[in-house]
Amino acid sequence: MEGNFNKVIACMRELGVSLKAEHFQDRLVLQKTVYLLQKLGVKMNFEYNLYLRGPYSPSLTKSLYANKKEFDKLEPRIPLSAPEKERIQKFRRVIDLLPSELEIVSTYTFLTSESGLDEDDAIRRLKQLKPFYSEAQVAVGISKSKQLFFKPTVADLEAIRRETAAWDALSDEALKKAG
Amino acid sequence: MASHPPEPVFSALMSEARSLNSKLFSLPRLELLSALETFGEDGALYRELKSSLRMEDGVLYANLEALKKMRYLKKNVERVEGKTLDSYAITNEGREALNRVRAWLKKWAEKTESG
Numbered sequence: 001m002e003g004n005f006n007k008v009i010a011c012m013r014e015l016g017v018s019l020k021a022e023h024f025q026d027r028l029v030l031q032k033t034v035y036l037l038q039k040l041g042v043k044m045n046f047e048y049n050l051y052l053r054g055p056y057s058p059s060l061t062k063s064l065y066a067n068k069k070e071f072d073k074l075e076p077r078i079p080l081s082a083p084e085k086e087r088i089q090k091f092r093r094v095i096d097l098l099p100s101e102l103e104i105v106s107t108y109t110f111l112t113s114e115s116g117l118d119e120d121d122a123i124r125r126l127k128q129l130k131p132f133y134s135e136a137q138v139a140v141g142i143s144k145s146k147q148l149f150f151k152p153t154v155a156d157l158e159a160i161r162r163e164t165a166a167w168d169a170l171s172d173e174a175l176k177k178a179g
Numbered sequence: 180m181a182s183h184p185p186e187p188v189f190s191a192l193m194s195e196a197r198s199l200n201s202k203l204f205s206l207p208r209l210e211l212l213s214a215l216e217t218f219g220e221d222g223a224l225y226r227e228l229k230s231s232l233r234m235e236d237g238v239l240y241a242n243l244e245a246l247k248k249m250r251y252l253k254k255n256v257e258r259v260e261g262k263t264l265d266s267y268a269i270t271n272e273g274r275e276a277l278n279r280v281r282a283w284l285k286k287w288a289e290k291t292e293s294g
Contacts, residue, residue, distance in 0.1 A: 023258075024221075024222075024255075024257035024258075024259065024266060025257065025258060025259045025260070027221060028259070051214075051217050051218075051231075052214055052223060052227050052228065052230075052231030052232065053218065053223055053224075053227050053231075056217070056218070058217055058218070058219065061218070061219060061220070061221045062219070065219075065220060098260060099259055099260055100260060128230065129230055129231060130230065131230050132226050132230070
């Protein structure tokens, strides 16, 4: 199925960003943003694979170069549904649209959700692919990926409840003593 | 079992090989061109090539320069988050040269496998 580049443009408009096709940084932001929005459920039908630049869609690049003028002007304007707008806003609340952050978030997300790696292996592979980012940047990126995509299972919630039970008990006691 | 193909077939294969650019026949150069082929005009940053292909700076730089000299790559300077970084993109000549090598290698594999 061919990618929907008009929807890509609509998403950029909804995000309130103005990217230029001639700027490498803007093309990087576009690639990773489209990947993450698709993972959030905004269908644009661009296929991604993990290449040396992290998740990347050659067909998105082709569409971009074929529609440079429209992209730069953010035209045509096609409507987005309310659920799509909600997902885009969720993305915007979490992600700062910095190239480094987008690279780490998208690569970690791909490694855990599509390459099937567990957290430790995904972090190891991420650091191999992106050794030029600091530990702090990697930690923030991973945290943001989890904010966007982590869905706790019943077992996760039970484990969290058990972990926090002792602290809750202490806190209740302290409140009682304080009267 | 792989074996040497009959003489006329082998001669034709070798004669074709002479039209190829032998300077492209190195593992790092083939790796670089085929990695960059995916990104077309977009290209890839030097640091991305280095970390993904796990090449040392010396090997990477020397081969990129050689491919640039052959006009199979072009080098650009990009600004990313305030940093100035080198990027490389495959040219049309680079793509064509890679396709010729690929086609010849495929033929060579078929002919030497069947004997």
